[in-house]
Amino acid sequence: MCAAGRRWGRQQRALLCAVLLAAWQAAWGQLRYSVPEEMPKGSFVGDVAKDLGLPVLALRDRGVRIVSAGSTQYFALYGKTGHLVTAARIDREQLCEELQQCVLRCELIVEGEMQIYGIQVDITDINDNAPSFREPETELKIIETTAPGSRFPLTEAQDPDSGRNSLQSYELSGDEHFSLAVQAGPGGDQRPELVLAKALDREEAAFHELVLRASDGGDPARTGTARIRVTVLDANDNAPVFSQAEYTVRVPEDVPVGSTLLSIPATDADEGLNGEIKYSFKKITEKSSQIFQLDSDTGAIKLLRSLDFEEGDSYKLEMQAHDGGGLFDTTKVVVTVVDVNDNVPEISVRSALSEISEDALSGTVVALLHVRDRDSGANGEVS
Missing domain, CATH: 2.60.40.60 (Cadherins)
Incomplete structure (x- = not known):
């Protein structure tokens, strides 16, 4: 009998503690649960009936319902078990984009007893987004x-x-x-x-x-x-470059005026203005400047007037290529004029007898003749 009394006392104290705990939780809104985001509709959140110490039958009889502050109801109460379940898809990033802690709040209203219990649900993150x-x-x-x-x-x-x-x-x-x-x-x-x-x-x-x-x-x-x-x-870190330090070209003296004698392009590994090359004569005599013309864009050397081997058989030019950044390279050009048989022998009488005796011996010198051919080599040899 005493043992039964003690057991009854313990049950009364346990029931009293549960009632006081439920009352304290309701007063401070401390029914708190945690659920991962993106859980399927109807997923278990918490056992409200057990945590509040309310019989499941009493929940059904007392007109219990869940109310959320927003337009979307994220939670519902499953009356048969007294469980709080998800009622809609919960996207943590959509609800709490800038917040470290995402919390949803709702209220359990027991209309039959005119009581309100606050419920707080922490929405935990899942790795559903990639960087x-x-x-x-x-x-x-x-x-x-x-x-x-x-x-x-x-x-x-x-x-x-x-x-x-x-x-x-x-x-x-x-x-x-x-x-x-x-x-x-x-x-x-x-x-x-x-x-x-x-x-x-x-x-x-x-x-x-x-x-x-x-x-x-x-x-x-x-x-x-x-x-x-x-x-x-690009930076102007490359100068124009000629492929040779010296170029030699042999040109017949009768080549037509305006002909291109030689084209010497330089190369520049830079691009844009730093790679645009212009050509000029760095060193040229007055006479050569009247004979040769240089194309500043292509590096082609053209003939301005006729060549004459007898007037000049070789010309030495110094040519420069420079880019838009001021870097340059130089090369030498030697133009060798090849003789053409364009001159006839010229005969002149240097001295001659005005008269000769009829008995002059055979072999007597009658006149001294001078023969000249302005051509060279075989073209200038006369007989």
Whole structure:
């Protein structure tokens, strides 16, 4: 009898504690549950009947219902069990985009007793979003004389998930010219920077293709990528170059006026204005300037007037190629004039007898003749 009394006392005390706990929770709205986002409709959230100490039959009889402040009812009460369940899809990122802690509140109203119980549900994050870049492709322009160690800010990835499911790290793949540095922002965010690790050379590679990968801390991790195209801008680091230090051309003296005697193009590995080449005579005599003309755009040497071997058999010119940035190269041009048989022998009488005796001996000199041919070589030999 005493034992039964003690058991009854303990039950009364336990019931009293449960009632007091339920009353305290209701007063302070401390019925609190936690559920992951994106759970299917009807997923279990909490056992309201048990936690409030209300019999399931009493819930049905007393007109119990769940009321939320917003237009969307995210929770419902399953009357047969007294369980709080999800009534709609819950997207944490949509509901609490800028909040670290996402909480939904509702009220359990017991109309038969005119009581209201506050319920608070923490919505926990799941890794349902991958990091993403606002611009999946980015172009950077870097001049080739940029010093190694220079840094260039990159677009940050965004991940609406929270905690470990949010953005955790960056990784760069590409070539040896670039590396990645990640700086910590004032709010703890990560800011990727492209670092020039090796000097650029536009003539070696005008473009560099890189891939920036952002990863979160989920298991498995989710990733997002952005392509980075680096365009190397030209600097005037290359001078025009002639392929030879000296050029020689043999030209017949009867070549027509206006003919192109020689074309000497230089090359420049730069582009744009730095690679545009102009030609000029650096060194030329007054006489040669009246005979030869240089095309400043092509480097072609043309004949301004007729050549005459007998007047000049060789001409030495010095030619220069310069680019738009002031760099240049020089070369020598030797024009050798080839003789053409364009002169007839000329005969002149230097001395002659005005009369000769009829008995003059055979072999007597009658006159001294001079024969000249202005041509050279075989063309100038007379008989």
